Amino acid sequence: xxxxxxxxxxxxxxxxxxVLLRCNYSxxxxxxxxxxVQYPNQGLQLLLKYTTGATLVKGINGFEAEFKKSETSFxxxxxxxxxxxxxxxxxxxxxxxxxxxxxxxxxxxxxVIP
Amino acid sequence: xxxxxxSPRYKIIEKRQSVAFWCNPISGHATLYWYQQILGQGPKxxxxxxxxGVVDDSQLPKDRFSAERLKGVDSTLKIQPAKLEDSAVYxxxxxPAGQAPFYGYTFGSGTRLTVV
Numbered sequence: 001x002x003x004x005x006x007x008x009x010x011x012x013x014x015x016x017x018x019v020l021l022r023c024n025y026s027x028x029x030x031x032x033x034x035x036x037v038q039y040p041n042q043g044l045q046l047l048l049k050y051t052t053g054a055t056l057v058k059g060i061n062g063f064e065a066e067f068k069k070s071e072t073s074f075x076x077x078x079x080x081x082x083x084x085x086x087x088x089x090x091x092x093x094x095x096x097x098x099x100x101x102x103x104x105x106x107x108x109x110x111x112v113i114p
Numbered sequence: 115x116x117x118x119x120x121s122p123r124y125k126i127i128e129k130r131q132s133v134a135f136w137c138n139p140i141s142g143h144a145t146l147y148w149y150q151q152i153l154g155q156g157p158k159x160x161x162x163x164x165x166x167g168v169v170d171d172s173q174l175p176k177d178r179f180s181a182e183r184l185k186g187v188d189s190t191l192k193i194q195p196a197k198l199e200d201s202a203v204y205x206x207x208x209x210p211a212g213q214a215p216f217y218g219y220t221f222g223s224g225t226r227l228t229v230v
Binding site for chain 2: 004009034036041042043044045046049090092101102104105106107
């Protein structure tokens with residue numbers, strides 16, 4: 001079975017400060033990992049993904065995440081928060097293989113304080 | 115390319131009534147998903163189609179929910195009769211066949227259902 005844990009349902013940062021959203025996963029096989037962002041009243045938009053290869057992946061809007069197998073983590077970071085980053089962020093894991101079933105975390109709502 | 119289209123955007127119904135949601139995926143995407151997102155939770159997969167066949171409906175409450183994807187293109191999700199706990203956003207997503215791990219999913223904007 002696979003699961004995703006997002007620490008902190010709400011995170012507040014000041015504009016210009018570092019953004020760090022935490023995600024830990026469990027998977028019996030090498031996972032595919034994703035971060036999605038959801039703005040109010042919209043669907044989910046893919047931010048970035050890890051499949052294989054380089055463990056530091058860069059996404060849209062200046063976000064990046066690092067896959068750390070030893071820590072079973074895939075934390076999302078951005079060096080400097082912008083007001084437009086205020087949204088809800090979801091970590092997701094897909095178990096590879098013939099049937100690709102995705103499991104989403106419960107989400108972290110990011111507030112950016114001016 | 116056009117995105118995943120969903121309608122309606124909002125729906126308010128009374129409990130025990132029926133409701134239907136429609137989704138048109140990205141052209142050529144063989145795989146279609148319906149998710150339920152309850153406030154404060156992550157999306158939960160209800161059903162996954164590959165073309166017009168069901169791949170996974172293990173979390174679909176089949177006594178009240180049904181879904182179909184005729185001709186392997188657009189899809190409808192129906193709830194009959196609705197309960198208060200069905201209040202949620204219903205998201206449709208699509209992906210090319212077998213490529214979701216590499217490309218992720220493309221989501222529609224969702225239908226927000228309120229059952230009163």
